[in-house]
Amino acid sequence: MTEHFSVKLPEEVAHILKALNDNNHQAYIVGGCVRDIILNKDPKDWDISTSATTDEIKAIFNKTIDTGIKHGTVSVVIGNKVVEVTSFRTFNPDESKSLITDLSHRDLTINSMAYHPEEGLLDPFSGLEDIKNAVIRAVGNPSDRFMEDPLRMLRAVRFSATLGFDIDKSTLDAIKSCSQLIVNISRERIRDELTKILISNRPFKFILLRDVQLLKYILPEFDICFDITQNHPYHIYNVAEHSLKAVSEIENDIGLRWAILLHDTGKAVTKFTDKDGTDHFYGHPEKSVDIAKNVLERLKFDNKTIAKVCRLIRHHDKRIQPDFKSVRKAVNTIGEDFFMDLLKVQEADKKGQNPEFLNTSLTELNKIKEIYKEISNEKHCLSVKDLKINGRDLIALGFRQSKEIGCILEKLLNNVLEKPELNTYNDLIEMAKSLKNQQGESL
Ligand code: ATP
Ligand code: MG
Secondary structure: EEEEEOOOOHHHHHHHHHHHOOOOOOOOEEEHHHHHHHOOOOOOOOOOOOOHHHHHHHHOOOOOOEEEEEOOOEEEEOOEEEEEEEOOOOOOOOOOOOHHHHHHHHEEHOOOOEEOOOOEEOOOOOOOHHHHHHHHEEEOOHHHHHOOHHHHHHHHHHHHHHOEEOHHHHHHHHHHHHHHHHHHOOHHHHHHHHHHHHHOOOOHHHHHHHHOOHHHHHHHHHHHHOOOOOOOOOOOHHHHHHHHHHHHOOOOOOOHHHHHHHHHHHHOOOEEOOOOOEEEOOOOHHHHHHHHHHHHHHHHHHOHHHHHHHHHHHOOOOOOOOHHHHHHHHHHHHHHHHHHHHHHHHHHHHHHHOOOHHHHHHHHHHHHHHHHHHHHHOOOOHHHHHHOOOOHHHHHHOOHHHHHHHHHHHHHHHHHHOHHOOOHHHHHHHHHHHHHHHHHHOO
């Protein structure tokens, strides 16, 4: 099937296609870039498939890099641009090497189209029609595709979330019956797909992972949250649905979205129903931190992301009063670098709860934001390093042990958080002296 439309190819891509053709090889742009062009999006990268072998590719171009010889891929360097060129792939030894065979082993019909400037669109699996109908469909027999590479099941859900397409029924059924194969896939690849779903414009599609029974294999800690009901006036959803509603309410930053996803996972192990039938989840934030740390380490996230997510989860339920003293203390506890993020988490959390209380919560959070702005503008003292005296001043007063000095500085800070006007050299020296006298007396 050939569709006639013309595509403005980047110079280096057109050059590579022509050089391969001039050397009597077939060559096409394939996969994601063709899909993106049809969707009117700028392709992130341009992939070329060719009948040439890797040796033949390398013989044609001056500068190449062996990025994946084992998989038939060579990177061709033209000026400061790099394009991946891959020899037509086959999956079984009895298959012939051709464009059609190569396309037939790709994951989804929308990702299995090729284009050539003279031949136009080559679309043997009707990807164009599926794009027009907004359908995600595996190429050929879905179960065969998923058995070849189970990650494709997650990719199907991911594209459903990023493009807003529905997954075709037979593809969906095949995912359900193949779901347990996902355990054979590396955790890094799973992490990347889950993250792409979460930071998409439709993170609520994450729920599909539950429907097709993938979640119990890759994120059982979240899967069980669908069974944790919350009989409490603030809540109208179970823990997982609440979390997914909240995920849709926060900007699409990786740390923020993972934090919201996992913030209530500790509820599964802390649920307590009182005699009136109301559910309580005392101490759940700490439990959620333990669970989140476990999940993120298992998925091989970097330490910085793990630390951020855990910090936000630890404090997500912290009640901050909308007054200066309370806000200063909260900023000190949470850290200036995370305070605004915490407010975003708290706002999203509220938006995923009973809407009856939303206005009151938002008014309060907005007040806290205003107060925080003022505190930052006026450079209020928020941590020990902002105090107008330091450890050396305390040594001069006769304090000796560093532990003791740290302790005194914390006490001074506490006073200053209560009353910022006390942050002067003289006031602090006087306070330190009286603390020393008190110590002397208590000895
Ligand atoms: P994006 O780049 O937006 O993540 P993409 O579809 O371009 O999406 P890539 O990883 O760049 O994904 O892959 C390029 C192409 O390679 C895909 O469009 C698809 O044709 C093919 N492909 C990628 N991963 C798989 C896979 N696991 N199984 C089969 N084909 C795949
Ligand atoms: Mg791509």
